[in-house]
Amino acid sequence: MIGRVPALRPARLPGFGVYEACRNGQGLGFPILQLEEGAAVQGLLADLTAVEAERISWYEAGYDAVQREVTTAQGPYLAKLWLPQAGRWELGDPWTLSDWTPKWAALKTEGARRFIAEAEVIGPERANARYHAILVRAASTLRARAEPMPQALRRSVADGDLKIDAQTTAYAKFFAVEDYDLRHRLFAGGMSAKLDRAAFVSGDATVVLPYDPKRDRVLLVEQFRTGPLARGEPNPWMIEAIAGRVDPGETPEQAALREAGEEAGITIERLIEAPRYYPSPGAKSEFIYSYIGIADLPDGAGAPGGVEAEGEDIRPHLLSFDALLGLVSTGEAGNAPLILLALWLDRMRERLRAEA
Template sequence: MLEAVIGRVPALRPARLPGFCVHEACRAGTGLGFPVLVAREGAETPGLLADLTSAEAERIAWYEAGYDAVERAVEAGADTVSARIWLPQRDRWEVGAAWTLSDWAPRWAALKTEGARRFVAEAERIGPEAANARYHAILVRVASALRARAEPMPATIRRQMQENDLKIVSQDIGYAKFFSVEDYHLNHALFAGGMSETLDRAAFVSGDASVVLPYDPVRDRVMLVEQFRMGPMARGEPSPWTLEAIAGRVDPGESPEEAALREAGEEAGITIRRLIAGPRYYPSPGAKTEYVYSYVGLADLDDAATSLGGVADEGEDIRTHLLPFEKLLELVNTGEAGNAPLMLLALWLERNRERLRAEA
């Protein structure tokens, strides 16, 4: 982490901080993965004492948004030294369970270290305040990249990347909030041999997403959600409320399956009994980084299952619809179910429906 944030690993000395213990930061009862120091009489926490330049200390200050730097006495061997430590700002996070590096590392180390590198790169371009506002989005983007490396698309007939097939001449950030737009100048290998001219290209950067279509094979019905959508509104759609499968971004530290189950609870208030994997795909690879994991979720969809849902502090306003499967196909055919994730899952379910009903 130090190398990622300040560019080097300085000399480190073991040290002990009296009067504090370490716990996981939480929000709404959910662990966020990172540690915070909590004052506690009689406690002591081990750490590492580093000598930094003022520029390196400033970089750490960029990264440690949400904390206040204070001076405290730490014990380094036989010496007592005044050191800068970082305490969480009041009421910013809840305090969760005790935190240990051994528990944190398997789930978070690769993600948070890559995220630190990405954060510093963005902070240098758009400023630390804007980068801190995007920290969650940065982690979403990094988690997507790690999944892409761990589970690349099959390459049986398409070109497989070779060394020197791609040269990125420059990269810049044109827009950065919940999503970002990145501008590239690059050269890539040509099918006829050689390299392309330097191309000016842009990518709309979002994270991986999970989509789940709840299906009750006994009642042969599905659940759709309806909500206001910016894409149709900005295009000029007269009524920009859309019928969709349940969907959402895969959060840092969770799997696509965990995201699908979480979104089913948040958007529709239902519990999925079993997830069945459907297609995985890039919806629009010409410009978008989004990669979709899609599922059919087996559930009990009785008449009481409809509700209003969504996460209020994310501005979600959602209502649910229970429909016979044949009605879903009708909506696909008329275009009212006019978005690719729902259409693909409807067609996947049409092909597998009889088997699922027989198993049920």
């Protein structure tokens, strides 16, 4: 956040305990300080400039800055620290750095770097309003680095093959649009002329098609979609597979199971991995993890769902596999994730039915 590693000294803060922040009983990972008689918290004291302290305060939305005395080997110091605003979060279990590090350290470090970069452009208030989206983006970046696409046929990338001369954020809310001035290596050799390119930035998503091999039926969902509306589609309600963004701190598989409960009120018994892909790599950063979800789908399975706070209004549909292929043939199943999963299921359907 400040662009350097400052001098750090061990320090002890008396009269406080440290706990995981929670919301609605769900742990959020990060620590909050709580007044607690007889307790003490071990931490690190950093000497910062006024500008550096201000940059850190950008990141600490939901907290109030206060001064408290801490003790160090060199004696007492009056230090600034951040206490959570009343009622903003609930207290969870006692928090330790060793428990936090494996799951959150890389993600929060990447997220903090991206937060500061955006705050410098759009301001800290707007960046904080986008903080969840920033973490989604950070998690997507880490997955891309950890699991890059194979390159058996594609060219191998070397240092200097891509030069980004400028990068700016043109729009940033739930999604973002980024402009790039760049040059890249040509297949014939040498570098391209400077190119002006834009990317619509969203996080990784997960898609799951629930399938009951005993009854040979699937569950689909229907909801309003802005994309078809913007294109001019007369009916912007779409028939789809269950889908959603992968939240920070969860895996694509966990996201698929969560979305099945949120959108249709069903439980997936087993996930079968289907292709992973960029649906529109010419301009969109979205990367999709897709699955066939083995589930018990009797008559009446599925319930209207969606997260109200996200404006979701979702209706489930139970139908036979043949009816699904009919929707693909007529074009009513007019979106790539559902078409891909329908065809992928067609490849393995007989085997799954035989196993069931």
